[in-house]
Amino acid sequence: xxxxxxxxxxxxxxxxxxxxxxxxxxxxxxxxxxxxxxxxxxxxxxxxxxxxxxxxxxxxxxxxxxxxxxxxxxxxxxxxxxxxxxxxxxxxxxxxxxxxxxxxxxxxxxxxxxxxxxxxxxxxxxxxxxxxxxxxxxxxxxxxxxxxxxxxxxxxxxxxxxxxxxxxxxxxxxxxxxxxxxxxxxxxxxxxxxxxxxxxxxxxxxxxxxxxxxxxxxxxxxxxxxxxxxxxxxxxxxxxxxxxxxxxx
Amino acid sequence: xxxxxxxxxxxxxxxxxxxxxxxxxxxxxxxxxxxxxxxxxxxxxxxxxxxxxxxxxxxxxxxxxxxxxxxxxxxxxxxxxxxxxxxxxxxxxxxxxxxxxxxxxxxxxxxxxxxxxxxxxxxxxxxxxxxxxxxxxxxxxxxxxxxxxxxxxxxxxxxxxxxxxxxxxxxxxxxxxxxxxxxxxxxxxxxxxxxxxxxxxxxxxxxxxxxxxxxxxxxxxxxxxxxxxxxxxxxxxxxxxxxxxxxxxxxxxxxxxxxxxxxxxxxxxxxxxxxxxxxxxxxxxxxxxxxxxxxxxxxxxxxxxxxxxxxxx
Ligand SMILES: Cc1cc2nc3c(=O)[nH]c(=O)nc-3n(C[C@H](O)[C@H](O)[C@H](O)COP(=O)(O)OP(=O)(O)OC[C@H]3O[C@@H](n4cnc5c(N)ncnc54)[C@H](O)[C@@H]3O)c2cc1C
Numbered sequence: 404x405x406x407x408x409x410x411x412x413x414x415x416x417x418x419x420x421x422x423x424x425x426x427x428x429x430x431x432x433x434x435x436x437x438x439x440x441x442x443x444x445x446x447x448x449x450x451x452x453x454x455x456x457x458x459x460x461x462x463x464x465x466x467x468x469x470x471x472x473x474x475x476x477x478x479x480x481x482x483x484x485x486x487x488x489x490x491x492x493x494x495x496x497x498x499x500x501x502x503x504x505x506x507x508x509x510x511x512x513x514x515x516x517x518x519x520x521x522x523x524x525x526x527x528x529x530x531x532x533x534x535x536x537x538x539x540x541x542x543x544x545x546x547x548x549x550x551x552x553x554x555x556x557x558x559x560x561x562x563x564x565x566x567x568x569x570x571x572x573x574x575x576x577x578x579x580x581x582x583x584x585x586x587x588x589x590x591x592x593x594x595x596x597x598x599x600x601x602x603x604x605x606x607x608x609x610x611x612x613x614x615x616x617x618x619x620x621x622x623x624x625x626x627x628x629x630x631x632x633x634x635x636x637x638x639x640x641x642x643x644x645x646x647x648x649x650x651x652x
Numbered sequence: 653x654x655x656x657x658x659x660x661x662x663x664x665x666x667x668x669x670x671x672x673x674x675x676x677x678x679x680x681x682x683x684x685x686x687x688x689x690x691x692x693x694x695x696x697x698x699x700x701x702x703x704x705x706x707x708x709x710x711x712x713x714x715x716x717x718x719x720x721x722x723x724x725x726x727x728x729x730x731x732x733x734x735x736x737x738x739x740x741x742x743x744x745x746x747x748x749x750x751x752x753x754x755x756x757x758x759x760x761x762x763x764x765x766x767x768x769x770x771x772x773x774x775x776x777x778x779x780x781x782x783x784x785x786x787x788x789x790x791x792x793x794x795x796x797x798x799x800x801x802x803x804x805x806x807x808x809x810x811x812x813x814x815x816x817x818x819x820x821x822x823x824x825x826x827x828x829x830x831x832x833x834x835x836x837x838x839x840x841x842x843x844x845x846x847x848x849x850x851x852x853x854x855x856x857x858x859x860x861x862x863x864x865x866x867x868x869x870x871x872x873x874x875x876x877x878x879x880x881x882x883x884x885x886x887x888x889x890x891x892x893x894x895x896x897x898x899x900x901x902x903x904x905x906x907x908x909x910x911x912x913x914x915x916x917x918x919x920x921x922x923x924x925x926x927x928x929x930x931x932x933x934x935x936x937x938x939x940x941x942x943x944x945x946x947x948x949x950x951x952x953x954x955x956x957x958x959x960x961x962x963x964x965x
Contacts, residue, residue, distance in 0.1 A: 419914055420780035429784050441896075497752070498761045521896065523915075526779050527764045532722065532752035541723055541826035544749050547889065557830065561889045562745040563843075563898070565834040569721065571827045581879060581896065582889060617761035618788040621774065626785050629921055632942035634933075638955040641927065641945050642963060649925045649942070651904040652847070652871060652965075 404551075404573070406449045406458040407513035408483065409504055410442040410465050412474040413524040420524075426622040429524075438474045441519025443481075443586040444579040448517055448549065450482035451584065457551050458515075460484050464507055466500055468492050472602060479597035480589035486602035487511075491614070497525075499607075499614035501533035506610030508538060513574070515556070520545050520578040531578035541571035544578040653682030653772060656710075656732065658741040659700050663690045663718060666699040668844055669742035671806035674703050676799045677740050678807065679769035683707045685736075686813075689728050691718035697815045704808040714820040719829045722750035727821035730757045738772075738795035743899075744843075747798060755796035762796045763788060765899075767803035781895040781918035802843065802901035802922060835888045837875075842893070845874035847904045848923070850893055852916075853880035854909020854930065854949055861886055863953040864908060870957070870965040876900065876920075878910045894919035909949045912937025929953075 414420060415435040423430050438446075452458035463478035464487040465471040475486040489503055508516060521528035535542040543549065543558025547566060550557045551573075559568045561580040589597070607614050635641045645652045655677045660667040670686065677684045684705060688697045689712045697711040710732070716724040729750075733739065739754065741747035743765045755762035767785070768776030774789045775797065842848060849871070851864050861875070868875045876898070877891040893900055895918035905923035910916060912928070912935055920926070921940050928941035931948050938944040945952060 414780065416915070420783040422784045429780055496761045498756060498759070501756060523895065524780055526777075526781070526895070527762065528748055529752035529755065529762045529764060532749065533756035533762075535722075536726060536753035536756035542749075542753075543827075544722070545745060560745075562832075563890055565832065565888055565890050567719065567832040568830040569827050570830050575826075580889075581892075582883065617792050618763065618790055621787040621789055623779070623784050623786050626778065626782055626921075629926075629940045631939045632926075632944065634938075634944045634946060638945065638947075638952055638959050641943055642956070642959040644943055645904065645925070645927070646963065649904070651925050652960075 404458055404515060405460045405462065405511065405513040406452055407462050407464065407508065407511060407516045408445045408449045409518050410446065410463055410474050410478055411439045411522045412436050412465065412467050412471045413439045413522055416440055416523055422623055422625050426624055428620065428623050438477050439519050439522045441521060441579050444583050445517040445519055446478045446481050446483060447584045447586040448579060462487065462511060466491060466495060466503055475602055476597050479600045480594040481587060485600055487605060488602050489605045489607060491607050495614050496616055496618060497527045497529040497533055498617065500530050501537055502612040503607055503610045504534050505537045506612060515573065515575060515577065517577045517579060520580055531576050535576035540575050542576045543569055543571050545580040546577050547580055547582050549577055653737045654735060655680060655682050655684050655738045655740060656736045657684055657686045658747060659686050659688045659696065660742045660744055661688065661690060661696045663692050663696065666696050668806050669744060669801040670700065671703055672801035672804040673740050673742050673799045674706060674807040675804045676769050678705055680738060680772045685710060689717045689720060689725060691715055701813040701815055702809050702811050704811045706811050706813040708813050709815045711815055711817045716821060716823055716825060720746045721827050721829060722753055723825040723827045724821050725750035726753040726757060729754050733758055733794060738797065740797045740799055742801045743798040751796060751798050758794055758796065760792040760794050760796045763790060764798050765800045766797055767800045781914050783914065800899055802899050835890050839868060840872065840874045842874045842876050842898050842900055845902055847871045847873035848876050848900050848902045849873050849906040849908065850876035850878065850910060851881055851908050852878035852910030853884065855881060855886055858886040866957050867953065867960065870960045878916050907937050908953065910937055911935050912940065
């Protein structure tokens, strides 16, 4: 079974986003960028499937600027076989990404696509399910565990009430949640090896899809600021404040 | 303009997130219908019909909808969308699961987790873990929107909409439900509770959460957690509050042994009053706390329990 993993280069999760003064967006100049953390989990899962003999080939794809190649190299260093870089400087929306991914799926023929449940920059949480719909595939989203069982997958999902297990027939889309696995760090020898792994260069035009933005960003602003309050001496003072000052208990 | 709101329910009762989503829909202007898709949902549909300002309730009652799996929900909703200009659903895991499918099938870019409705095509939504707010205008002919319900008030009761029943979705579907392990609790749901008390890595173990449970029971609070507490196995995944867990905005949020990472703040900083109990006075959680107590939680929690008892709780 071939497994495809799309990854996104995003502002590192440890860096607090700064809004640009002209309200046009978030300032991404001179800040640390990394692979979206959920995508690291997807890569790890694909590599584990290959190590277990379940996946025959693992392909990583990133749709983004030239620097997205670094993100692809990271996935290759974690153990994926080869990469596809669809180069674009546009910040494409999930629908456009899903359409390009559909083209890649049709060209490569994977039986399973593993994506992060959301990208921590735009927080849309949409690409995986959109891809599944475009392909008419079933989906196991927010995966806490994934097991292949013949020609289907059993996926335990993190839902608001707890865990829900579904069985989906292959081919299928899986989206990863935080508890699926703990991504490995690439070892130095593997980082060296990854430099020799092939990366196909593509453009959105190769897939013949309309990637025009549907959402116009009118402005990006800072959220309302919350001021720090007071420190209380002890628990008795806290209870008193909550009761008599804030009136919330 | 006609807007379809998808109800949040558990086949037995309608959840307040539905009323809040109706408020968001009304802000767009137009007629609002509510879809109740599930199994055995006659009572839920009757409840939805009472929401103030709802024109009509559409009920779809079928075994394949009992757990609202994405493939079946898509099959119910997409054919209905010929009659609607927009679809809104709460951003709970059940709706986050299928709404992007509906959007893709309609060739629409979904607008996720909106916290504000400016007009029929313009919405405000948090990005970058809520460190920026984007105002976006959609050029799609139909709008597919998930709603951060904590940002909206509940629509009132007093309506008397009609209930139409529609045909079953046509299967078979490529996904089937196998089992579920739901967290059983008598406490209010995290996203609905007036008071939330959450524990973090500082709690040290699952057993120690008993200290939080006791206080929660006294205050009628829901219990939440940081990702670190969930990852460590102290509490189940559905306790996680934050950017990638649940967003809450109660009257009172008490964070115990939680440092206040960006991702955690994203899920609770809209709470009305925030209390932080942490032994590290430099912890970032104190920058958003109205009342901060620098203390060892193993001492502070039993004391809080006792003080509440003294105060009659
Ligand atoms: C992709 C991604 C998504 C994430 N999503 C979320 C999310 O949705 N929600 C979330 O919460 N996190 C999320 N995180 C994790 C987040 O970055 C932090 O790692 C996490 O919130 C830390 O949890 P914590 O505050 O419990 O632990 P820590 O940061 O370790 O803090 C523990 C705190 O407890 C205090 N403490 C320890 N012992 C005591 C004691 N005896 N008495 C008093 N205080 C004590 C310490 O001083 C410290 O401040 C996410 C991270 C990533 C990468």
